[in-house]
Amino acid sequence: MKIAVTRLAGKEERDAARCAAFGHACYSVHPLRSEIQEDVIAAFAGSVERGEFDCLFFTSALPAKILAPLLKKTPRVIAIGPETARELERYGVACETLPGFYSRDFVPYLGDWIEGKTIGLPRADVPNAPLIDAITRAGGIAREFRCYRLASTNEPLDLDRADAILFTSAMSFKKAIWTPRRDLMVMAIGDITAAALMSGRTIPAIVGDGSLEGTLAALNEHRGRIWIIR
Template identity: 60%
Template sequence: MLLAITRLAEKGSADAALCKKYGHECRIVSPLRAEIRSSTIQTFVLAAADGEFDAIFFTSALPAQKIAPLLNPTITKKSRVIAIGPQTAKVLHDAGLAAETLPTFYSRDFVPYLGEWINGKRIGIPRADVPNPGLINAIEDAGGMAFEYRCYGLEPTNELLNFDEVDAVLFTSANSYKMALLPSMQNILPIAIGDITADAMQAGGLEPKVVGDGSLEGTLNALNIYLESVQ
């Protein structure tokens, strides 16, 4: 199948190889663009270097790409560095940072992963300028202190997505669905990367036929299981 995958242009470099592994091709379509805030990144890097955080949580690969090369690998002697998934972890590892990886692909599992350790700890979170009150409230409810650094904004491209000859579209986030300009979805299989994205699609009137585990690889695996079931 030819899949359209909603990604920031900066984040789709590994998708083609992974899709090929599962027998598919892909086209990156970008309903959003990132506006990098260099001054916020620099403020975060300086705070991290000064040892202001007991843990740093990278919630996606893009901030890891922008920030990891600016961090001295010895930062891990001051702070636990935690990635939301293996792709983000790879970016950190490639920069020489010894990063832990959450066992799932959802920020809601960050606090359960840390457990009682989080009590009294300062957590630095470089991320997109998208509210995530669930994460912040969970950290604070567990006795931690959350310090968000909104190091990039997400703006709609306001461009009609190119679905020419596409067999399926894989939405990789709730915002990539809600802020997309969509052409006709007739005869196109709608796919959600995870349950949060699926909820947004359902609220917008588009029922996903496949829902992944929050990762691209898990979603491609779920897609192939679905395709086998309908043959």
């Protein structure tokens, strides 16, 4: 299948190879663009340099890519997935990788260690109250740095050559300008994105585990079941 994957421009570097490993082709479509907040980035880097955090949690690859070159010394660093970890490690920032692909996995991963610790969160300017609340309830201190804003590109997605579209975040669906087709399979990268689709009266045929690989594996399993039924 040829899959249109919603991405911020520049975040699609390895998608083609990752899709090919599962027998599919893909290309990127861009419902969102990022607006980098340079003053916030400088403030975060300065706070890290001064040793104000016990842990940093990178919830996506973009802030890792922006900030990793600026970090000379770091406390404990957690990445939400292997792509985020790869961006950090590219610049020599050692990190741990969550076993799951959701920010809700962060506090359970740290366990009792989080109590009394200050957590630096370089993120998009998108609310994530459940993460902040979970850190606070566990006795941690959350400090958010909203390093970039997400805005609609206001451009219709190029789906004419696609057999499927994969929405990689709730925001990418909410801001997308696109035309559904009967022959266009709709996929969600995980359950949070799927919930956004269903709120918008779009039922995803495939729901992944929060990762591209997990979604492609679910797609192949789905196709295998259809083949057996036929």
